[in-house]
Structure formats: C-alpha cells, structure tokens
Amino acid sequence: MEISPLSNALGASVTGVDIGKINQDQFAEIHRAFLDYQLLVFREQQLDAEAQIAFSKRFGPIETRPDRPFTLPGYPEVTILSNRLIDDEPVGVISAGDFWHTDLSFGEIPCRVTFLYALEVAKEGGDTEWSNIYTAYDALSDKMKERIAELSCIHVFDRRRNKRTKVDTQFIDKAEEVYGVTIPDAVHPMVRHHPETGRKSLYISPRFVVGIEGVDDDEAQSLLDELFEHQIRPEFRYRHRWRRGDLLMWDNPCLIHVGHGNIKPPGIRHMHRTMVLGDRPH
Ligand code: OGA
Ligand code: MN
Numbered sequence: 120m121e122i123s124p125l126s127n128a129l130g131a132s133v134t135g136v137d138i139g140k141i142n143q144d145q146f147a148e149i150h151r152a153f154l155d156y157q158l159l160v161f162r163e164q165q166l167d168a169e170a171q172i173a174f175s176k177r178f179g180p181i182e183t184r185p186d187r188p189f190t191l192p193g194y195p196e197v198t199i200l201s202n203r204l205i206d207d208e209p210v211g212v213i214s215a216g217d218f219w220h221t222d223l224s225f226g227e228i229p230c231r232v233t234f235l236y237a238l239e240v241a242k243e244g245g246d247t248e249w250s251n252i253y254t255a256y257d258a259l260s261d262k263m264k265e266r267i268a269e270l271s272c273i274h275v276f277d278r279r280r281n282k283r284t285k286v287d288t289q290f291i292d293k294a295e296e297v298y299g300v301t302i303p304d305a306v307h308p309m310v311r312h313h314p315e316t317g318r319k320s321l322y323i324s325p326r327f328v329v330g331i332e333g334v335d336d337d338e339a340q341s342l343l344d345e346l347f348e349h350q351i352r353p354e355f356r357y358r359h360r361w362r363r364g365d366l367l368m369w370d371n372p373c374l375i376h377v378g379h380g381n382i383k384p385p386g387i388r389h390m391h392r393t394m395v396l397g398d399r400p401h
Contacts, residue, residue, distance in 0.1 A: 241386025
C-alpha cells in the first residue's frame with residue numbers, strides 16, 4: 120500500500136489496496152493516514168453496495184434516514200447522487216452539496232465520515248472541493264481565537280431559512296416536502312475538538328450555520344461573513360477531479376466541502392454515498 124499526499128492543504132491518495140478485502144494491518148494504516156490527511160482517495164476500486172457498507176461500518180454506525188430521497192433500492196444506507204434522467208425523472212440527487220458545508224451538521228450527532236464512490240464520471244464538471252478547517256482555525260489571530268472560543272452556532276437544515284443559500288432547482292416544487300421535515304435545529308460549538316486527534320477546527324459553514332447563540336444578529340452575521348470567507352482561503356483547499364472507480368472518504372469534523380456541479384451534457388456522473396455518524400461536537 121502506498122500513500123501519497125495530494126496537496127499541501129489536505130488529502131492523500133492510497134494505491135495498492137482493494138477496499139473489498141483489507142486485513143487488520145491495512146485497516147490500521149488506512150486509519151492512521153485518514154487522521155493525518157483528512158481525505159483519502161482510493162483509485163480503481165470495484166465496490167458493490169455491500170462492500171461499501173461493510174467498509175464504511177468499520178468507522179462508525181451508518182446513518183440512515185427513513186425519509187431520505189434517492190436511496191438505493193434495498194439499501195437505505197446508500198444514497199444515489201446522479202444527474203441521470205430516466206423518462207425525464209432524476210434517478211438520484213442532482214446537486215448534492217452545492218454550498219460549502221460539513222455533512223449533517225444540522226443534526227445533534229453529525230456525520231463523522233462520508234464515503235463517496237464514483238461509478239460513472241463526466242468528461243467535464245462534477246469536481247468536489249474540500250477546505251481544511253483545522254488549518255483555518257490555526258490561522259486565526261489570537262484575538263479572534265479568544266473572541267470565538269466560547270461561541271455556539273445554530274445549524275439549520277431548511278434552506279428557506281438561510282439567506283446564504285437557495286433551494287435547489289430539483290426540489291423547487293417540493294420545497295415544503297424536502298425542507299419542511301421536522302429536523303430540529305442543532306447548536307454546536309464554533310470551535311470543535313476532533314473526536315480522535317483532539318485538534319480544534321472552525322466548525323461552521325455557510326450552508327448550515329445561520330446564527331450565533333446569544334449574539335446580536337447584526338454582529339453575528341458580520342462575524343460569520345468574515346469567518347466564512349476566511350475558512351475557504353485558497354491555501355486551505357484541495358479540488359478533486361473524479362475518475363471512475365474512485366472511492367473517497369473524508370473527515371467531516373475537520374473539513375468543509377462543496378460540489379461544483381456544472382456537468383457538461385451529455386456527461387453522466389453517478390455515485391454511491393454512505394455516511395457514518397460520529398460524536399456530539401464538543
Ligand atoms: C455530499 C456532497 C458533493 C459532490 O454528497 O454530501 O457534498 O460533489 N457531495 O457530490
Ligand atoms: Mn456533503
């Protein structure tokens with residue numbers, strides 16, 4: 120197994136391993152690299168849904184939501200991301216993650232690791248990009264670190280309540296059905312400690328954070344604007360150009376990410392996603 124860094128910001132590619140058949144030693148090495156690089160790219164994998172689920176489960180309990188749209192038939196653990204239409208109907212979520220975010224931060228127990236496996240990729244478009252919120256935190260001034268140390272943020276699922284996002288066109292006629300679901304808001308510390316490394320991260324994102332608890336809204340919004348801009352400085356980022364057979368896994372407590380979309384027709388990007396849950400942010 121060979122591990123090579125993908126950028127100065129984050130990420131490593133892992134070759135010489137078949138994710139469908141890893142032994143304990145390989146698992147330990149992958150786990151170590153995951154903590155060191157936050158995002159791992161396994162090229163040329165051949166994974167069916169069961170193998171992806173089995174690998175995912177080694178990192179935590181799989182997240183399933185009974186009302187989640189576009190799960191794989193028979194596998195509520197797997198969500199289909201796809202721009203394919205059959206009889207004009209989408210077969211998957213067309214533009215998952217179109218604003219910078221960290222997965223499921225609107226939940227009391229957010230997602231720890233996301234696994235995304237590319238079954239088909241388009242010639243142009245469909246890149247995903249990550250930004251390292253460990254280093255974003257570290258790069259703040261001491262004064263700012265002090266200012267935000269004890270703050271907690273309000274994370275909201277419903278896009279209609281977030282002025283920094285808009286409802287996806289795919290769901291525009293079904294906004295109430297998709298966003299009106301009763302998911303209570305979550306309150307998480309702005310500075311999160313990673314459950315395994317203990318390192319601090321700037322755990323906010325424009326997709327989900329709409330306010331700061333106990334802080335006057337004008338002040339909160341201008342502080343958030345400043346921090347949202349800071350957390351995606353180019354030197355914190357890595358952008359991935361997908362290949363068919365890529366399996367990526369990323370560590371949500373210390374990364375935010377965005378799906379760039381813009382797939383050029385007639386390109387088809389078709390992916391299987393699994394997510395495992397982590398700790399309650401502290
Ligand atoms: C996600 C996500 C980005 C992409 O599925 O959570 O953010 O590029 N996807 O598909
Ligand atoms: Mn996401």
